[in-house]
Amino acid sequence: MHKWMLVTAVFLGLLALSGVALAQSGCPPEARVIVDGPLCSGTQVVTGRVAGTACGDAAVTIRHTATCDGIDDLLVGAGRTTANGDFTVPLSETLYSGHLGCSDESAWINVDVECPCGPLEVREDIPGTPKTLIPPHIPLPQAGATIITGLWDPFCAGATLTVTDQDGNVIGTGVVQADGSFVIQLLRPLETDEVVFITVVGTAVSDICRFCTVPKDFTYQLGPVSIPESSTLLLLACGLAGLAGVVKARRILPPKTQQ
CATH class of the missing domain: 2.60.40 (Immunoglobulin-like)
Incomplete structure (x- = not known):
């Protein structure tokens, strides 16, 4: 009897320890790494933050891949987060971006952060050819607009x-x-x-x-x-007139009598 009680106690103790370990190693679903952008070949520093979980003084590593230039998972930066989870990591290598003949997703960085709850990772693509100016789309306002x-x-x-x-x-x-x-x-x-x-x-x-x-x-x-x-003004006038009629009708209708 005592033997079985001892075995049960040990089993429950191991289960409890296992539960604590699992709880400490799992990050909440909302935990994520946010990288400030945009990124390009002129980027010399990568900044960002960890959101959704406490992640102070955590190791940050940045690796770079550019398939068209033969770069595969190259370590280009390392640093640590601040007390509130922000990070600023200088890059030791030039980032390559997609260029003519490559797809838009041919170059990117992977940012890994070793938070207390567990590792978090995000991939950020590096846009290819620079964008040309897109003319603003501005609907023509009407008179009286502020x-x-x-x-x-x-x-x-x-x-x-x-x-x-x-x-x-x-x-x-x-x-x-x-x-x-x-x-x-x-x-x-x-x-x-x-x-x-x-x-x-x-x-x-x-x-x-x-x-x-x-x-x-x-x-x-x-x-x-x-x-x-004119059609807009007419519809507006009709709508206001109809609303006024409904309000007037409601005022003159006698109250309903209960059956």
């Missing part, structure tokens, strides 16, 4: 856009977001038949690869600003 919205190249994130009128007065500014979208808040409503001009007054703050290629004196003309279409 904002201008649009979509541009995500590589131009951080660039500042300025709107000026025909007299050269600045009437609004906005910043390109990470997805390329932007919203420019205007200082006054736009007028009918007005023409405005959008220029870039600040380059993309993180465009070390120079993928956001803005020609000198680049200006985007927007306008003439249109007035709302």
Whole structure:
């Protein structure tokens, strides 16, 4: 009897230790490595962070692969995370990017971080040929509008856009977001038949690869600003009239009597 109790106690103890080990070696599902981008052949330092789990003072290694250039899993950088999981790793070798004749996914880096909960890894592709300037897509606003919205190249994130009128007065500014979208808040409503001009007054703050290629004196003309279409005004008027009728009808209807 005592023998079986001893065996059971040992078994439960080993099971408990095993459970602790498993708990310590498994990272939560939301744990991930985030690398700041974009990456290119001009990148000299890789920065990023670990999110979703505590990962301070952890070893970080960066390996580079470029299939078209015969580079396979080459160690190009090593460092450690800060107390809050951030990392800045200088590179000892030049990164190769995809080029003509190679696929868009022919070059990348693997970033490995040895967190307390376990190893985390992420792959970041290195874009190939530099992007050419994509003209902004800006829907033509109507008279009375106080904002201008649009979509541009995500590589131009951080660039500042300025709107000026025909007299050269600045009437609004906005910043390109990470997805390329932007919203420019205007200082006054736009007028009918007005023409405005959008220029870039600040380059993309993180465009070390120079993928956001803005020609000198680049200006985007927007306008003439249109007035709302008559059909739109008619639908709006009908909608308001119908709503007013419903409200009036509800006011004069007698209350329902219970059966």
